[in-house]
Amino acid sequence: xxxxxxxxxxxxxxxxxxxxxxxxxxxxxxxxxxxxxxxxxxxxxxxxxxxxxxxxxxxxxxxxxxxxxxxxxxxxxxxxxxxxxxxxxxxxxxxxxxxxxxxxxxxxxxxxxxxxxxxxxxxxxxxxxxxxxxxxxxxxxxxx
Numbered sequence: 001x002x003x004x005x006x007x008x009x010x011x012x013x014x015x016x017x018x019x020x021x022x023x024x025x026x027x028x029x030x031x032x033x034x035x036x037x038x039x040x041x042x043x044x045x046x047x048x049x050x051x052x053x054x055x056x057x058x059x060x061x062x063x064x065x066x067x068x069x070x071x072x073x074x075x076x077x078x079x080x081x082x083x084x085x086x087x088x089x090x091x092x093x094x095x096x097x098x099x100x101x102x103x104x105x106x107x108x109x110x111x112x113x114x115x116x117x118x119x120x121x122x123x124x125x126x127x128x129x130x131x132x133x134x135x136x137x138x139x140x141x142x143x144x
């Protein structure tokens with residue numbers, strides 16, 4: 001996490017902030033978490049496996065920090081870890097997600113919404129990385 005976003009994330013309910021430049025094992029502890037959800041991959045991958053408890057789970061759906069990682073197979077089998085790749089979900093998952101949102105059981109964190117005609121500004125804001133949450137493009141009503 002970027003330090004400038006930490007206060008905002010704490011205000012919406014985070015228990016702890018872990019910054020991108022920290023050593024994960026030192027900050028969190030070895031065998032400390034049941035599940036890791038990794039959206040970036042890259043060089044910290046081995047640290048992520050180190051913080052997972054035995055019989056824990058690791059899931060990934062992205063590799064923006066690097067798609068090629070090194071795996072010591074002993075970590076995998078001695079800790080009896082389960083690894084998941086997550087890119088496709090059945091239609092029912094999306095329908096259930098919308099139901100949770102409509103019933104206020106979950107609330108997506110939306111940083112800003114833009115009419116589709118403001119896509120250039122949305123892209124500039126996205127590249128700035130100075131927002132917490134999602135940027136949303138809204139198509140014109142006449143498209144539906």
